[in-house]
Amino acid sequence: MQENFGEQMAAILAPYKGERGAIIPILQKVQETFGYLPQEATALAARFLRISHSEVYGVASFYAQFRFSRPGDHGVKICLGTACHVKGAELLMDSFKRELGLDSREDVTPDYKFGVESVACFGSCALAPVVVVDDKVYGRVSTSKVKNILKEFE
Ligand code: FES
Known part of the structure; x- marks a missing residue:
């Protein structure tokens, strides 16, 4: 994981404060930033949205656009x-x-x-x-x- 992972995640999440339904745009932003959905990122997103990690994972796995493993450069x-x-x-x-x-x-x-x-x-x-x-x-x-x-x- 990149050194500034925490900062990157904070920047991704900040605009969605208080928006519990923002899971899809957050996941899209995470994937845009890292090229996939790192587990640490989905866990942080879950905590931010006050929903369970498995719920975030469930939503993400429903959409083919999201990938869970790091792609090649x-x-x-x-x-x-x-x-x-x-x-x-x-x-x-x-x-x-x-x-x-x-x-x-x-x-x-x-x-x-x-x-x-x-x-x-x-x-x-x-x-x-x-x-x-x-x-x-x-x-x-x-x-x-x-x-x-x-x-x-x-
Ligand atoms: S079948 Fe159309 S580009 Fe390969």
């Missing part, structure tokens, strides 16, 4: 939509994971440098298979390009 999003699937996106996923030393269940490297996730469709099907790293779009990606793509972010 660089997000590798691999499209597994139909057009990309047909063009070998599964092989690309395997290749990125192999290159990053991740097994099939892992999606973040131990040093949190890279995170890998699948996406349903980027809407750029003509460029299939498509991979997006952070905000950079790569089209017609072949497994031979995987190493070089990752190198750009090291």
